Amino acid sequence: MLAGQAPPGAAGCGRLLAAALRPLLCGLSPCWVAGRQCRGLRVAEAATEEAQVVQREHRGGVPVRRYIACPRLARTVQQCLQRGAGPQPLLLEFAPGPGILTQTLLNAGIRVVALESNLAYLPNLQSLENSLDGQLKVIYGDFCRLDPLVSGTLKPPAVCSEKLFETMGVAAVPWKADVPLRIFGIMPHTLERNRLWRLLFGLYECNSIYRYGRVELNLFISEKEYMVLRAKPGEVWAYQALSVLAQIGCEIELLHKEPWSSFATDLKNGSLAIPKSKWLPNDHLCLVRLTPQQNLFTGGLKPTNATTFIFMVKQCLAKPTSRLSARLNSWSLDNGGKLLKALEIPENAVMRDLYPEDYRRLFEALQNSSMFTETWFYDEVLETVRTINL
């Protein structure tokens, strides 16, 4: 089979694909038809419809979507996902589109739930679902509109996690337990940063998908965001509040890097729609695995006070060059010096040099000193955190 013969690491087929994928989305791809006849054909048909749908929808300002349309890449991703020891729980693939990866995953024997928001792709996925014996479940919904904060009735494709998990048949497990669900998807690059923030908020508050336990995310995100997520103190431009929170919150593992050109987009002109980046070469998407830390809530940090922690970190790193002691003073904490001494943090330490762990220790110390409840701090947390968590 074609996919099988491909050399490991789909990066090599990137350039080739850029050309090959355009016909795939607009009509028939010769290579694909040859490789996987009957299902391939179906996928291609759906893609034709999709191209038209996309044309219409794009005027409405729907973000660009990316698909895995290259069998080799699909295989690489499948291998990445299967890497790692332990049991292999159910996998939720969001926005599968033409379903090429879905097929690969199914072939590898993985149980998959496909969450698709585009009606045009649904029939195709559904017939795939019917042809299998429960290995695939297709749900109509948009992962990016999971548990929207706006009140009122949910209009599909917006989904609420409760219903989603019920449909999938995934029950909540304690935090310390094993991963109950794995999620794979390609993060749309519009509002990527906001989406990451939302996931982090969910993680810290044990909300949304994290109510069901330590859900593992396998996301294709841009290189830029990946750099931020794993940045260490001293990496001046990258080390931010997001880095601290992500590193405390989960284990971050880079599974794979893939050039943009390996992905197909739903743009009618077939362009790659690579977001402009002046900061780095930005020629890859990174497949990152975010596994929530098992010991996240073992110390003073609890889902109930986690927003305060997030708020504290954000305020601290708002001006990374300022001194921690100055910040503490401006928070009406005049015994900040003693606190820092106890934590073995130098008086003159600067925000950007504190390690994520330091922030955690600081928070726990502050929590014990009951400073948060006494001052205005709590009001602020409520106000500020809510407005960003949208």
Added chain:
Amino acid sequence: MALLRLRAALRGPGGLRGPGVPWSVLRSYSSASTKEKANRNSTCERTELLEVLKARAKQLQSSDAPEVTVNKVELAPLGNDKHQNPLQKAMASGPTQEQPVPRAGWCPDRPHSWVEMLHKETCIQQLKLERKLSMAASQLDLGSQAKAEAKPKAKIKAKAEAKAKAKTEAKAKAKAEAKPKAKAEAKPKAKATAKAKAEAKATAKAKAEAKAEAQIKAKGKPKAKPMKSLKTSKVPKVKAATAWSQSSTSPHSLYSHSKPRVVAVKEGVKLERPRRALKDKDSSQHKETIQSTLECFLFLQQPEQAERILMLCHRSPVKQKLLDVSAYNIVMRCWARKGCLQHIDQLFSVLESVGLRPSLDSYAAALQCMGRNQSSPEAIWRYLEQLKSDGFHVDELFQKCLFEEDEKEKILRAIRTVLPDYQLPPPPKPQTCKSALLQDFYSKEKVVSYPKLDFSVEELQERFQQQLEMELNNTITIESVEAAKPPTPQAVKARELLGTLRSQWHDAVLQALQKSKHSMVKARALSKYNMLYPYLCLLPDEEYVGIMLQVLNTLSPQGESLAVLARELSNKVYSRYVTHRKLRSHQLEKLQGVYEDYIHLLAKDSQPDQYLPREYWEKLVAEAGLGSSLTLKDCSWPYAVLMRLGMHMLELLVKAVTVPRNLLNPRLESKSIPVLYHIYSYQNMWQVGLIKPHPIFSQIVTDAAETTLTFHSSAMPMLCPPVPWTSPHFGAFVVNDTKLMRFVDGDVQHQLLLEQCPPVNLHPVLDALTQLGNCAWKINQPVLDIIISIFNDKGNEQLDIPPPLSEAPKPPTAPGHSSTWSKSLKRELLLCKKKAAEMHSLRMDALYKLSIANYVRDKVFWFPHNMDFRGRTYPCPPYFNHLGNDVTRAILLFAEGRPLGPRGLDWLKIHLINLTGLKKKNALQERLEYANEIMEEILDSADHPITGRKWWMNTDEPWQALACCMEIAKASRSPDPAAYISHFPVHQDGSCNGLQHYAALGRDLIGALSVNLMPCSVPQDVYSAVAQQVEEFRKKDAERGVKIAQVLQGFISRKVVKQTVMTVVYGVTRYGGRLQIEKRLKEIDDFPEEYLWEASHYLVRQVFNSIKEMFSATRDIQHWLTESAKLISQSGRTVEWVTPLGLPIVQPYYRFKSTVLNCGMQNLSVRTPSSSQKPDTVKQKNAFPPNFIHSLDSTHMMLTALHCFRQGLTFVSVHDCYWTHALTVDIMNQICRQQFVALHSEKILQDLSEFMLEKYCSPNTETIAAWQKKLMEQLSNVPRTGEFNLKQVMDSTYFFS
């Protein structure tokens, strides 16, 4: 090799300090290096450099012992901390520098201070050289370069060391060598090597060379740029860091305050550009900063300080370029005041030495000085001779220079020492505007005397004194309307508490201010000189403290953005400074004299004069021989200075003002906590710094419910007639600085344009503004009383009286700790908070307005006017004015009363019906009849506004309707309504005024009909007409089987299209139009939702088509304007035009760059405009049509105003809504139509085309570029017009109604 190993260790995963490593380890290391610490001199960069190199050597030696190395390397990420000593810094950043350039590690350390500079320089040099090399040997490819880079590192080190260890020699060189020289040296060498040697080697050598050079330069730099390193020192730092990031793959930072500019790694050319741009921007900013600082010293009368700063700049080769003659002149003036001719002589020779030519002001300073110290005639002769040989004339001194204090007299004295018979040049003859539109107006033959005010000279003089006193105090504290309520015991207690706290804060802030000033004085090291110091000396300390403490009184509990507060603070300081300056220069005394004569023109008991107010003022000034000494030299402060000063004061305030924590809860232990705290909030992804008051403080303020309000004096209406506008910066308030044209921060283009414009061209605009400002007002007391009673009760949202916070929705009381609340509960709480914040701001706004109105309730007052860049006029006082909402408009009456006359009562009734919003489609007669029909309701509303049937409450503009009801009641009950003296303003509105101008411009028949340019028995409604047209299109489409047209059947109404039609004039796009229509369609309940997008998309197209059909020429004109603006902007210039009244207009839309101001507490990202900025094409293009139309409607308004004035009418306007007495509505209507016809009879578009052709396409070069040709074609291709006969406007009743 050792180095390579070192680097490997650094880059390895273990190189970074793991989360478990405690801080103590680090500290123990830093104490190990005490020896080096003792040696170092922290201020001396040279020593630092040596230390780095020593350290480097040490490192190299010690790298044999692996443990030590690893230990050191572990420090690397922390090496750049401020809290570690420079040695460590150097060690840490040393190795990182050597990382291979193309993306190796994840993110390198950020090297600090000069090390950074050094690296930046190196990078730049490298790239420069690389470019050179690639020119010489064109096949140089990047791969080999990268390889080459790794190897020669050790060599570079060795070389650099050698060079630095050449000790004093190198140092001396660095000092002596100017920057350009160093560069020049580097280049030829590089070229030579490139040619001679193999590629890889060449790179290495050149680089080594460059590095050494760069080091020397970096060393020299801090000395060469003392000015830059004042407070801006962070700016170059950021830059440097950027340069660094070019050589690494550091991801982009999202800190709003540190957005570095970025350049691709591979392109050397690009690398240089941002640097140059930075220099440009800096230079324009620095130039202004230097000037305004020198001005401060002039004001402080500290010539020594001024000269010190000047000389500092003068000696630096970079800074010297920033100095122009005016900077030297300021210092000369400084010395001249002291009478030190010697210094002036010196400065003259300094001027000569840098190749600058002395200007008139230089000679004025010299002569002034000589007049002061009574120099010998020889010396005076010498200067006079030089003046003449420079091509000036003595008379010009008195015609062109601006004088303060006794400067003029001294100069005259000096001149008369040698020329005893010298006579001052005669004042220039007054010129008259020659505009065809105003020929009648300015012709002296049929002059109608100026309408007199109902005041005697004495009364007006008294009022002037009151106004002057108020402005000299700068602020005024008034009782708020809430004062009527007696304070509760709790409030009394809270007020006492607040009083004691305030006096404590006063002392604390004063102390903090003095301390900070003291520390600034102490930092006498030139490089650390704080530019803010002179700005903190201008006023007595007490005044600064007062200004700072005012912030506490007005800060809302929700807090305020740091930048806004900083601006507010520094603007207050600035305006206070200007007041002091005016006092010091005796300008005020002179103005007072002129004003006292001037009011004779307006007072009822003096001779009628045939002058316009401006003419009369100019005449008086000329007679008094004051000439130019009434205007002060422009002394505005650059934006960066304003922000820094504000931030500094804010920081003092935040640090100094504290409150005991246990104030409200005695159980807590006592400790003082800051009243203000600094916090960040996030708007989208932007980070905004906020200053918020501590809840304890907010609570006390709420409890105290203080009933006084403090306003800046310019927020109050004037108590005497405004000073007439005579120039772009003279007029309106007596002391407060007012600009003729409002502008956004830092947009200087308008100001320049106005100054360049011949004064006579501005006369019509100045006269119109003076005229609008001269309208006297008074308060409608009965209405005000009703409003205040509702306001002090519970407010009424329906009547637009904001309720007090006590009426805010109560947040649900939730059990337990807030962290356990549910999501919906939290959301509800948040909504409550949001609502409360909105209510607070609405309430405060109303409180300000009503309190000001209440304060002037028994007075007659004036609103001085100025305008925006398009010529639209606005009253200067911001809160309370006739442009306000229904409530404020309802409490305003003309101070002047006129009898109603035969038709006055009818006009009042029609006006009332207009205010109700009923009977819009009916003829005037029908409206009048309707009013008569409901007379009973009207009288009931007037007599029992609150207790009666409340007919007035259900109208569009209830409060104005109520006021009108009362007026009608009074008039109709008076024995002879025609003789009833009415003060009531009656409004006449243009119907869709923008489209009226378009229709007239294009002479569109159908268009003209639908916007009432043509006489008609009933008013036409353009929105209904468009809706009809759209419906017609829809029907056709539906017949043809277009699905969406069929779906839309029965849904097209006036309401659906109204907003879009209205905004078409203002350049709404299809995108925006679709959103508007979608919103309307959503409001229709039974419209099928799935068709929303398609339907709105279809409809917006049809609306645009309909407008095109009806206003065929309008769309052409819009298109022509847009295209022209696009081409002009693309050619790199901004769109400028001149209104038919002669007002020059420039669109202030530029692509802005943001610079980061490091201001201690927080970095601020500010827009920094400069004249070299490129226009923002999109804005220039999209905004041109609406701006052009606005400039026309403002012209129409001004023409109407001026002609009304000639007819003795009272006239004011709210853009396209004109107000006058009921008696004179008919006359005003006639003038309004006449002027509209006159205006559009001008060849407006042709004139515009000609003006632009000359401005943008004048053939200054022989060859005409392609773009120029295209632009010429576009500009000369004026759209054709339709058949409409403009004269018909004269007979159209509903044109303005």
